[in-house]
Amino acid sequence: MPETTQPSHEKLPLAQMGRDYLKVFGNGRFVLSALCIPLLALPLMGWIAMSPVLLVNDLHMSALEYGLMQLPVFGGLIAGNLALVLVAGRWPLGRSALIACGPS
Secondary structure: OOOOOOOOOOOOOHHHHHHHHHHHHHOHHHHHHHHHHHHHHHHHHHHHHHHHHHHHHHOOOOHHHHHHHHHHHHHHHHHHHHHHHHHHOOOOOOHHHHHHHOOO
8 A cells, every 4th residue: 555644754752652652541441442352352361271271180181071161162152253243233332242241
């Protein structure tokens, strides 16, 4: 893609860059929005990291038993994402998150 603006060769003062970063991180809505996806993915990452230790080492499961224990976890993840695809176009923005808070 061609450049649409001419690059500026002037250097920004470090103090100005610091103020810009403080302004960005001072915006609570932006910070919370930026943290949503990592915080939502944290339980899944924890399961991926800890399930071999918990299931194989602590519960002495075989590789086949370990694999079978993964089926409901990842099957539920896939089914949930497919269900979300079906309703995402019909629901207003944020409704799926509010409904997801109900079971907990």
